[in-house]
Each structure stands twice: as structure tokens, then as C-alpha cells.
Amino acid sequence: MIRVDGTGKTNSLIQVRGLDKTYRRGGEEIQVLQRLNLDVDKGDFVAFMGPSGSGKTTLLNLLGGLDVPTHGSITVAGDEITHMSGSKLTDWRARHVGFIFQMYNLIPVLTAFQNVELPLLLTKLSKSDRRKHVETALGVVGLAERMNHYPRQLSGGQEQRVAIARAIVADPTFLLCDEPTGDLDRKSADEIMDLIHRLVKEFGKTVLMVTHDPVVARRADLTLHLEKGLLVESGEPQGVAAGGAA
Amino acid sequence: MKFRGLIFANLFRKKLRLILTIGSFAVALFLFAFLAVVKGAFGRGADIAGADRLVIINRISIIQPLPLSYRDKILRIPGVKAITHNNWFGGVYQDERNFFPQFAIDVESQRQVLPELVVPGDQWQNFVKDRQGAIAGAKTAKRFGWKIGDRIPIKTTLYGSGSSWEFILDGIYHSERAGGDESQFWFQWDYLEEKMPQSFKGNVGWYVLKLDSPDDAVRVAKAIDDMFANSSFETKTETESAFAASWVKQFGNIEFLILTIGTVVFFTLLLVTGNTMAISVRERIGELAVLKAIGFKDRSILFFVLAESLTIALFGGLLGLGLAALAIPVLGAALNGLLPTLILSPAILSLGLATALLVGIVSGLLPGIGAMRMRVVNALRRV
DSSP, X not given: OXXXXXXOOTTOSEEEEEEEEEEEETTEEEEEEEEEEEEEOTTOEEEEEXXXXXXXXXXXXXXXXXXXXXXXXEEETTEEOTTOXXXXXXXXXXXXXXXXXXXXXXXXXXXXXXXXXXXXXXXOOXXXXXXXXXXXXXXXXXXGGGTTOOGGGSOHHHHHHHHHHHHHTTOOSEEEEESTTTTSOHHHHHHHHHHHHHHHHTTOOEEEEEOSOHHHHTTXXXXXXXXXXXXXXXXXXXXXXXXXXX | OTTHHHHHHHHTTSHHHHHHHHHHHHHHHHHHHHHHHHHHHHHHHHHHSOTTEEEEEESSOTTSOEETTHHHHHXXXXXXXXXXXXXXXOOBSSSTTSOOOXXXXXXXXXXXXXXXXXXXHHHHHHHHHOTTEEEEEHHHHHHHTOOTTOEEEEEOSSSSSSOEEEEEEEEEEEESSTTOOOOOEEEEHHHHHHHSOGGGTTEESEEEEEESOGGGHHHHHHHHHHHTTTSSSXXXXXXXXXXHHHHHHTTOOHHHHHHHHHHHHHHHXXXXXXXXXXXXXXXXXXXXXXHHHTTOOHHHHHHHHHHHHXXXXXXXXXXXXXXXXXXXXXXXXXXXXXXXXXOOOHHHHHHHHHHHHHHHHHHHHHHHHHHHHOOHHHHHHHO
């Protein structure tokens, strides 16, 4: 159940309370997020929309432990991440977060296999176990046949699928997608959204996604709008009612 | 090492840049090895000089003679164990380019004072009996393909007007000390004295004496110079190592020159490699940010950058030193003995490799620390 009023149950997978984020630019303070609350349960799929500069990516960065809030707390699976040290936060990211970026951000000198293997290099898995995991992840995204291809040998949609395989290979607690279809044509975007939707429905993944595209946002269980630093429920929720049951 | 694939993939990202950077290291290390070898060659005389030996030359210059009569007077000074004398011959064998030092030696005392230059007993006996006999250093004998019994004509440039003196090779000496001089050519002082014009007779070029103890060096040297002070042939006595060092200084301050060139080369290499690594890191700052985002720690990022710069330094260093190991013997042969023996010692190789690795670390450190400290959010925004 996704809630933005701060009244979610205490055992929500992701619990955000009173989140503020202020930037200082040239002596001027810019408040991007203000007293933001959010509760997301395991298996939820939420899309964030809003105009440019509304703080969507900032929110995603805070949820992913890439940035620290000015005030407030973020708790994920019982871990309060807002006060973690840099090193602990890095470990936490490796265990809990799968990132999917708009520009895919694959390492161009590594093959699809090697790109997907990267998060597993941080684990104690043996080489053969890593291989099995990577093959499985590439199988899920339908690119098992292309594991030895370099990013330049793949289409944009395929590159994004490799990036999704990299995001899920270590079985993270949740996925953060920043405009995952922003650089793709409609057909490829639909394929990527089908895949993300499948990850939610078949594999029970929790997905938080930033998008500008209302068509893409409609694939989520709920779309939340960021306006003036506040999260606002809007649109027709699909599958999960705002504050209600699926 | 599970990160090896990532490190090598990044290394080969820009092959031309990699080749050029490794090439820079190779050239610098080749030059380093060459300069170190030349410095070593010039300094070797001082390094291997006997601590218990003194060299006595004419106070005005080494080309001025000293009377033979000084020998017995010096021998009477307490602390002097043995004394021998040499004359510079300065002859030409076949061609002026075939330079090697020729000395007229005193057969009775030579081996007492310079025991490390070893001649087999039977060869020495033949030499002593043979007025025209000669002993050649192993290096010179090998250089000209001389065998025992060969007749060796040497054209004199100092005594007589270009007449040719014929010597018979009776023996070949080896140095017992590593890096010792095996290029000399000896013949009997008596033979020189016999053929010398009357006005030159009764003189020697310089004396070399052996002390009872190295501790006597200062006292004996002072005693000798005091003894002949205000005479027509004043002396300058110094330890063999000091004499060798001042000999080298005649060529200029070789050590300073080599150190200056070496420092400039390595400073330039540091700037070139540092700049290359900085560009390489800046080009993929977004990729490094992604690595940090997915859980690679700051120290891992520093490790990747340092591993790359160290690998470049290692391969470039090994290549340069390997080329030097191949080229220096060829160069030494081509110089035809104009320089002392060029020896690329393990110490030079180790120092070269250590210096290369140090440059590798320093050049990778700054961009590595920059990458380590970058904020993922800022770096991703630039992608």
C-alpha cells in the first residue's frame, strides 16, 4: 500500500518521514523537497511525475542513498539510512538498491555479461555462481543470447535491458528507475515497461520510477506528482488505490 | 583477482593512448638506465679503488714526470709496504679509434701493489723474461682477437716520431674485482727506458704505493708531499679513489649532468602520465559514478585508477629496461673502449623499476583521489 500522508503502517518496506532537501546556490537557498512523507510496501510499483526541477530525481537519489536529506528520515527494510556513514551506505546500496538510469550507463568496454556481473563482484559468490546468476538475469530480460556483445553492438532497448539485468542480478530489495524509457522510442519503451511490469508482478519486485511520460506512468500501480516539493496523489491509480488495497 | 577484467578492459579502452603512455615510460626508463650505466662507468674507478693504495703524481700535472729516484726514498717512509710505477705510452694500434690505455710497468713490483689484476704464473714468467713482452687485459685481447704469441705493433705518439714498437703478447690478465678494468695493455718499463730518448730517461709517469694499513693514508701522503716540497718535482699524493674521482672530473661534473637530465626526464614523465591519467579518469567519471552507485567503495575506485597507472608504469618500465639491457652491450662495443665498461647492474634495474612504479603511483594518485571523492549525484548529472 502506497501512502503519502505519513500514516502508513510501521513495517512498510520504505518509510519516508518529514523529508526536506534544500540546496544552496549562490547564497540562495532552494527548497526542493519539504516535509515529504511516503510509505511503500514490498511489491509496490510507484511512478513519480512532475515538471523539470520539481525534485523527482532528488527524491530518487535520496531513496537510493546517493544523497543525504537536509531533514527527515528514510527507513528501508528497518534500516534508517539517513544517518549511515558513507562506507556503510555504499554497502547498503550494494545489498538493497538496483539502479536503472535513463542513459543506461553501461561500461562500454565490458560485454553485457561483464556489465551484469559488476554488482556480483562485490559479493563472495564464486565465479561459477556469478555466471549462473548473470545468465539467469540476462535470461529474464531476454538477452541470454547476447551476453558477449558490447553495448555498442546493442540497440538502445537492448542496452536498457542489460542495465535492468544489472539492476536485478544481486536481487536487491527495490529498484529505482530514473526515466528508464526517456531515451527510447515508443516500441522499445513499451518493451522495457513490459519487462519492469513483469518484474513487479512475476518476481514481486518493488519499483520506484521517475518519468515524464504519462503513458509510462500509467503502467505503475500509482502515480505521485511532485509539486512545489510536496508529493500529491493524482490520476487513476491502477491496481492499487491510493491509500487503499490492491 | 576478480577485478582484473575491469582493470584491463579500461586499460585497453584507448589503445593508441596506452601505447604512447607505455612508450613514454619505456623511453624514459631506457634513458635512465643508459645514464645510470654511464655514471656508474665513470665512477667505477673510485668505487673499486684499493683503500690501501696511494697515487703520487707531479704536483703540476699528471703529464709531468717524476724522477725514478723518488722510489727508494718513498719506500723508506714508515707505513709504505710496496711501490710501483707506470708510464703512459699513448700509442695507436692500427687506427686511432682503437683506443686502449697502454702502460709501461715495473715487472718487479706491479703484482705486489695491484694483486687483483691476475696473470697466470707461466704467462707472467714468460713476460718477465721477454723484453718485448706484453700483457693485455682480457677485454682488450677479446676485442682485437689477440692470442698468446701474437705480435702487436703499436705506433708511438709521445716517444719518437710515429715509429712503430712491436710487442709480443705473453699473457692476458683478468681482474678479480667485479667491474675491474680489463682494458689495459702492459709492457716492461725497462723496454721503454731502453728505447726512450736520453732526455726522457730516468723518469716515471706516476707512482702507486701500497700501505700497511689504510689508516696510514693521510699521514703517509703528507709525509711524501712534504718530503719533495720545494724540489724541482713536487708531488701530489692522494688515495687511489680520490685520484680516480678527480680523473673523472676532468670530463666535467658528470654526476651533476646525469642527475639533472634524469630529473628533467622523470619530472616530464610524471607530468605526461599524470595528465594522461587525469584525462582518462575525467572521460569516464560517469562510469566511475555508476560503479559507486551500485556499491563499489571509494577505496575500490582509487584502487582501479592506481592499478591502471601502475600497470602502465610496470609494462613501460620493463620494456624500457629490457631495451636497455639489449642495447647497452651493443653500445659498449660500438664505443670501442672510449668509455669504461658499461654495466647494467641489477641495482640499476631495480632502481629503474622502483622509480617507474613510484611515478605510476604519483601520477595515478591525484586523479584517483579526485574520483574517490566525487559525489555520485554530481557525476551522474553530467552523464
